[in-house]
Amino acid sequence: MNVAAGIKDRVVTAYNLEADRLDAHDLAAWLAWVHDEFRYEVPIPVTRDDPRAPQHSSTGFLAVETKDSVALWVSRLSPALVDAAYAENPPVRTRHFVTNVQVAKEQDHLNVTSNVLLTWGKWNEEMRFLSAQRQDVLLDDGRELTLLRRRALLDTNVIRLSHFRVII
Amino acid sequence: MNVAAGIKDRVVTAYNLEADRLDAHDLAAWLAWVHDEFRYEVPIPVTRDDPRAPQHSSTGFLAVETKDSVALWVSRLSPALVDAAYAENPPVRTRHFVTNVQVAKEQDHLNVTSNVLLTWGKWNEEMRFLSAQRQDVLLDDGRELTLLRRRALLDTNVIRLSHFRVII
Amino acid sequence: MNVAAGIKDRVVTAYNLEADRLDAHDLAAWLAWVHDEFRYEVPIPVTRDDPRAPQHSSTGFLAVETKDSVALWVSRLSPALVDAAYAENPPVRTRHFVTNVQVAKEQDHLNVTSNVLLTWGKWNEEMRFLSAQRQDVLLDDGRELTLLRRRALLDTNVIRLSHFRVII
Amino acid sequence: MPQTSDVISRSDIFAKERHTAELEHIFDQGWLFIGHESEIPEPGSYVARMMALDPVILVRSLSGELRVLLNSCAHRGTQLCRSDLGTTSHFRCMYHGWTYDTDGRLRGVPGLRQWYPESFDRAEHRLRSARVETIEGLVFATWNTGGPSLADYLGEFSFYIHALLGRTTHGWEAVGEPLRWQSGTNWKISVENFGMDSLHLGTLHESPGRLGIFGATDQPPTAITCVCPGGHGIEATKIINGSGALAFPGYPEEYWPEFAANLDEAQAWFVANNLVCKGNVFPNLSFIDLFHDYTGDPTTPPEVAATMLRLVQPIAPHKSEVWMWILVPVDADPQWKRWSQESLIRTLGVSGTFEPDDLENTASISVVNAASFARDWDMQFVAGAHLEAMKEVEGHHLPGEVFACSANTESIQRGFYAEWRRRLGLEPGTRSSGEPS
């Protein structure tokens, strides 16, 4: 079921703020809108005959995270440890272009899909690009949105970023 | 003339749904919002001296389709024939990033422009990207929008996707 | 402070119109929404250790323009001079994909950030892409928005477009 | 075991050293297709084109000549023309303003008296020009200014070009600009797939066949394949009925008598009654003439004929660029021209029901044969090796070695690769030991 523009606007606003925090490498702030039961999955893209067959794995993953596991990253980027966070320091320039946000309201949650183009600029190297669809489950207490689940379906079978330590 | 946000929101919603269907290779579902008189044109990009001169052909086309001609594609992707649809099976991963939607209301139709970045992921190959402006004519019976005409102005003179059997 | 959807919609509409004009190489029309005190800056991206350190220069710039300096470009593209505007004639195909628009209302102005993906298609060459965040200051007299300041933070340390005579 | 002349080493197709040799011995020496005369209708009309990797300008000079000029200033090399087409009275270099007339002669040099020695002679600094000749409106050029004429280069094959394009009383015109797309394969693979290979019609193109787009026929057709010296070849897949009536299905019937009248008997027989007729002028200009049964416009008559040219530019061992021109009789009805144009876009264009499958197929050949082990193998061109050349067909003498079969087999390819070997100085059965590309 589609939803009132008001909810969609709030979702878009939340996504934009989220993207800002991710692109500022501020995972700690980002974690604020993540639900305690949060689960993040990036299934392995698998090309199968037949355009209607699922084109992502049901058993293999390129990334699987929870709020607790992301908390390890947050620590990694904390002042005490950031000097040894070699993949993230110096930082890669990332930017999340979020478009095609679609919100469907279910009984007790929102199903939201969106397209994300991630740009990736490492030091002097040429930019790299990753495209994906996000399938999110959000909770809405009427005041605040929280992110319960995210499944990111990549459009490439092989990761060609310099690494994949990034939330899509 | 610009329009109320309500109409624009409906257009955006329709575009997002359209993009989903295209990217799911579900041309049959996509055809549902296409008008019987639908015409789809991709004029050949032609570089001319003078930035104000038209930069797309008025007589040559990279694609010209109608509802009936697209119906042939739909058949091509039907269970009986999909095994021989070699260009589309296994499927290429596409994603339509639709932005900059602008709606102008005319007497009996809507003129809508939008920017589309199409990402193209074929099996293990590197992603490819195509950028274009869409110039659409939509009909609005107040309840439902239908797509009457689409002109896609590509930003590249030479197609570098692995093929061009795709609706922009 | 976040703002009513109405203001955000107006900003998005203004940005879309702006993008159209820029991509039509119509700098003269674009200049119409630029404030007399307009200042445009593209600071040099500088990679520093520590993801929290500023990653753009405070003293070096890839572009610095005012309304008067852009007026020189407008003259350059005028019928009398356009034949010698070799970098812009024949025109490069550009497209501004504007997403993630965020508006914060201050006392007497709006702070607006947005993401821009610029696509760049020169004659028969392969497309090039540039990604950036824009940090704008807009003035709003309730009827019309004007662009007072723009700071474009590029996501690449080295310009790889064929040139940079473009407003991000 | 296949004969060495029936196979070609995969490494030969894709080796970087072969690509370099091709540029030197085939593309810098042969006659290359540049464009159609109708694209530059008036004095001063020009289009930007490529001769393999060299950019040229095809211009109808103010003096009325067709010129093919290297698109690079004689001074320090700046590109002169940076747009696809236009009309001009001269070419002026943006760097230091050297100005050439449309025949390529250097006319103006800013500061000539002040800055250049007196001995500076403008006549020594004209643009490099290729030799230009035409046949039936097709413009060809070559850098090999002292070599054979176009007529000698084509030899017997001219017969077929005249047959196809000499039918009409008022000639042909290109509709719109050329469509262009890149293909992830070697130019030879693309050329022989489109211009020579017919055995894939029922398999790779099973889908459009079953959709009723092309090839519906009650009677089994016969393919007449003609392999000419110089690596050129053509095939016509036709219904041979006893009646001898010359039909040109897909063309308005009022044209039929005129088409026959404009040709000699054997030519008329060859181009009449065809489902499809296609071929290739060595090295890379393919053409096709066919009619579609249905391409998605119910208001179109059931059969609409269409003719196109397809040039495959070599870019790299695994990359090429396709240019497609759609030709229609100059005096055809505008509505008919549009039908014909659209039918081709929807089938053999890059968005069509045929070409994407061919692109997928040819790219896949490149992908799997790029590596060291796969390259140490052959491709087979053995189909039709058992056919005997015919002295005449249905009473007609046709130039070249002529074969008849229920389908066009791999004879044209064998002729093409024989010429290719000859020009590169290779024996059958050799294989590149050079680096993969």
Place this chain on the structure above:
Amino acid sequence: MPQTSDVISRSDIFAKERHTAELEHIFDQGWLFIGHESEIPEPGSYVARMMALDPVILVRSLSGELRVLLNSCAHRGTQLCRSDLGTTSHFRCMYHGWTYDTDGRLRGVPGLRQWYPESFDRAEHRLRSARVETIEGLVFATWNTGGPSLADYLGEFSFYIHALLGRTTHGWEAVGEPLRWQSGTNWKISVENFGMDSLHLGTLHESPGRLGIFGATDQPPTAITCVCPGGHGIEATKIINGSGALAFPGYPEEYWPEFAANLDEAQAWFVANNLVCKGNVFPNLSFIDLFHDYTGDPTTPPEVAATMLRLVQPIAPHKSEVWMWILVPVDADPQWKRWSQESLIRTLGVSGTFEPDDLENTASISVVNAASFARDWDMQFVAGAHLEAMKEVEGHHLPGEVFACSANTESIQRGFYAEWRRRLGLEPGTRSSGEPS
């Protein structure tokens, strides 16, 4: 001064001529890892794989054999399989429909009677097949059909593969499909970083160490390093306590007796009581067996063991592609399998707490050594050059040259590069004068 055998020229690592020679002398000659038997469980199951740059199909044929077939039609080279995996009864080429059975035999040729000479013999046109052998469920293949068997190729090193994977009673299975990512470095740099180098644990991986993810231990561990002929090597970093009890930390305790029972004494000793055990089968199959202390799931038991394979495909002198398989005991509890899988994804996967730092590091080695001046220098592999090989360790005889130290030093690398030189016919101390890549 370091010995020439302790250094390797930077130009040797990255030169284009070395890359070409590696493809010919190492990858076209050696036994290459293709996949795990569990990936193709039934007759007809297949997966698409690479042997260096050559695409192959690993299929369990309908006759029950493991086959590795070049993924290219014997006719004119079209790719046969264009998806990652599936199940099939045959491979049919899309171009002209030639059809092969799952053993690679050409069965169907459309138009065989009409279009091909009578002499055409399908038996002469089967798919190119590699020789296939397995060890402990790992499928290897080689193009070198007349060379040594897999057992001979591995030699003494089989001892360690049996030790690692022969522990379980019912074998192992791959969980999910392989993870894949590209790395901007040479394959050798990636292989020796992951499969051989341990000295970077406290520096490059300081961060996960301090986060308590891996390596917490009260007692100082000992590293046992074993360098085998053929360029293979393995190291086990273990706690040597007097008790002699065989613990397999991270695995459910009920497995422990069975693990010990399935191995001989020396093998059991070697794989027991390890913090980590890793190594590399020449040229490019690395493996690791370890347990994590914490990877972000508080509901997980404190120690979860994990085993993975990591293949680094050479793509270009400065580019490679990593494939990662996660293995679990077939009969493990589904929840435990999930814990083990997730722990690896979060550490050694491309999104993990270890691998991104390794990727950053190895890419940086490529970046700074691509140019003309930097290449004229050496890399140092001198650590551990002073250690003496041991006859036995704690009473056990282990194959190969065996060293013990507080950390695994650079002995395996020296063995790897010695074999690499031997196969390329290079003396220690040579350096490529070829073009940079």
Place this chain on the structure above:
Amino acid sequence: MPQTSDVISRSDIFAKERHTAELEHIFDQGWLFIGHESEIPEPGSYVARMMALDPVILVRSLSGELRVLLNSCAHRGTQLCRSDLGTTSHFRCMYHGWTYDTDGRLRGVPGLRQWYPESFDRAEHRLRSARVETIEGLVFATWNTGGPSLADYLGEFSFYIHALLGRTTHGWEAVGEPLRWQSGTNWKISVENFGMDSLHLGTLHESPGRLGIFGATDQPPTAITCVCPGGHGIEATKIINGSGALAFPGYPEEYWPEFAANLDEAQAWFVANNLVCKGNVFPNLSFIDLFHDYTGDPTTPPEVAATMLRLVQPIAPHKSEVWMWILVPVDADPQWKRWSQESLIRTLGVSGTFEPDDLENTASISVVNAASFARDWDMQFVAGAHLEAMKEVEGHHLPGEVFACSANTESIQRGFYAEWRRRLGLEPGTRSSGEPS
């Protein structure tokens, strides 16, 4: 016919073999510009730079020396510095933690006693260092540690560098970090376009001229062109009036006496009264000193002078990277510094009114001369070949061969390419038969 010394083969400009030879004989042997002293003001300040394709660190060591260190660990090659600039007391390798002081000496090696042989000597593992010298704040380095000094390398040309930068009493400083952009052309084309060619001012830059940005003058200027041994050259386009007064237009008038006083007479005459003065230090450091009439800020004084350096790094035969430094007198007014900086960004920066046209032009030269036929042709450098060298100019003796003309012709280019040929061991008129790039 032009003399062979007045032409250069297009294949010579772009051939891959020439690019390789340039790296070896020019960039690995010559003195290369690294940066400006003001960029690393304090001990420990560093910036990351390139010497052609080799990454280096320019650091002011804690002991106060300028050091140029190869940015690669002596152990196994990891990149040491991965940011553009900063301040540090040491460089620590992320891989195994080897730590170097700012003079490049290896200080710390984790596990030194346990893991490395006793014979391991840290002194043998210092970072590779280039030889460093400076002139007027410009830092140069060379790998050719036994070759000529910077002063010998520059020879007579030092005169001009002192003239340009020795004017100010307190020296110059770089404003902001260098601007960087890539250009789709060969480095030589970019260098000679910016640092040597003046004939394109009225044509390629017709537009800014007509917009009143630069070059407005009542009197016809005279160009003094000076070609020095070693491939260096400079030109000053000046108004020669009888008065002999030394004006430095665009600089605040209070500076003028001091500028004159800091130079000897000939130097002062050379840098005074110029519309523009530009040149190139072989191979790739260009500079310009000019004043703009208007660049879009009505609050700016009518004339603002500006000085910049422009380094063109060779990346590939058809790709280079431009680095631009803006210099201002250290003691200038902050507002004036800003005016000067902005005027350059708006003209010769990548977003300016001049540079984009130059970029378009130089890229177009690359595009049209990449292919096999176009490459078999020459570029002409004949302008000014008729001029006679002058013993003195207006009573001043200037180093090098000195020419006067109404514009700076192509003399500097001839000198540049003569030196280029000399270093590559080529005769005039040779041409590369190597592969195109």
